[in-house]
Amino acid sequence: MAYNRIDRAAAEALEAAVGADNFQIGDQIGADMSHDERSLYGTAAPEAVVYPRSTEQVSAVLRICSERSIPVTPRGAGTGLAGGAVPVEGGVVLSTERMNAILGIDETNLYADVQPGLRLSELCEAAAARSLRYCPDPGERSATVGGNAATNAGGPCADRYGSTRENVIGLTAVLAGGEVIELGGVRKSSSGYALMQLLIGSEGTLAVITRLRLRLRPAPAQRLGFIFPFGSLDECVAAALALRASGLEPETLDFADRDMVNFSAAVSGNESFPQDAAAVLLAEFGVTGEAAAELLMERIAELSEELGALDVLVVDEPNVARSVAEAHAALHSSVEAVTRRFDESNAAVPPGELAGYVEFLHELGAAKGLTVRVFGHAGDGNVHAYVYNDALSDSAFAAAAGEFMDENYARCRALGGTVSAEHGIGLGKRKYLAESCGEAQLRLMRAIKAAFDPQGILNPGKIF
């Protein structure tokens, strides 16, 4: 596609569309707008940034840009991990950060109407104040709900409650030419193609989301957690899957192997997870009422023996729960704390394949001269794998990490898995999506892109 630069007339039109206070150009633009949280996958500066405050302003911006073939990259909080918000073709970054209102919380119908720039933390707090909750709960709470929808973000509860897609009831979006569409609105629909679901996870390449109706659920009175140490990762995964099939309906089933547990405990100083076991499982349940809590404890005590757990630690006291939550967060943050540069994959494989896949990743890392740290969500087979080696030069690391990722994704594909379970494809995973989808699916995706955005102005260079 051939794009135009932002000339004086375009700049004036954009400024008039959003107002001078909501427009930046040239050196008024901060460096943050050139990258997201994973600048390893690339950085690029926009020519202008707009901060619209309404659907109408988003529509006006897109009309101006489509008339002039100027690329537009939507941006939420920039916490993405795939390079999705990087404006690789320059043009306009359309930041939703000033469209951040809660428009209403309907406690009868159990949903929240919100603007896309609302931070996830603010939605969760507003829901909790009404004894409600927003279940997908991805790990980075400073992300926007619009970014969550655009990446189909998921969290540890995804197996039980779905990722973002399963928790959006309706949305408003602006098409590339400025036309506004309303999609969904009720929980049940069998009416034509699922365009709303298609926009969720489209990473800003098909439309700009300007309003969301998000499903809320009643919050349980109490959250009960259990930590089970195991003698092997095989037993740990098998136990997680047995718990999932037990009817007890765990909300999370997170596992980490000894290597990860010991490493993150050493980095964070938090020893909440037992360190002498080959693998550890953290299972959490939402319960309401004393009787339900007691019944759950009894069933877990029986099951833990049957499942071969070496022990079972109950996480019920608030201070223990806080410490365990911090230990869990350290699984994410400890790699970042020790290395200046790392790459990661966030693939998912069928849950029954988890133990073999994790073993494969460790062997592969050793063969490529990379340190590998792994943990994941057993219920949906989602594995976070980090690789690093600060002794290598940037080019040597890029080569080793590239070989690691090639073989990692090839194995994932062979196991029937998916390239990205949570973070999207963005810039960083395009090659692997193309390899895993095959030509027919890519052709369909390109045709969908062309139908929504014939000039290709929306977030060019992403996904494929």
Ligand SMILES: Cc1cc2nc3c(=O)[nH]c(=O)nc-3n(C[C@H](O)[C@H](O)[C@H](O)COP(=O)(O)OP(=O)(O)OC[C@H]3O[C@@H](n4cnc5c(N)ncnc54)[C@H](O)[C@@H]3O)c2cc1C
């Ligand atoms: C420490 C940490 C932990 C994380 N944990 C998780 C996790 O558990 N699960 C998970 O899924 N992700 C996780 N992430 C990744 C990130 O938070 C998510 O991808 C999040 O959804 C990105 O939201 P954002 O507002 O920052 O979007 P951005 O990074 O700004 O943008 C992401 C993509 O969405 C598009 N976009 C943003 N807003 C809109 C809109 N309104 N309309 C159309 N397109 C739009 C952008 O163009 C881009 O392609 C984590 C990140 C960090 C740093």
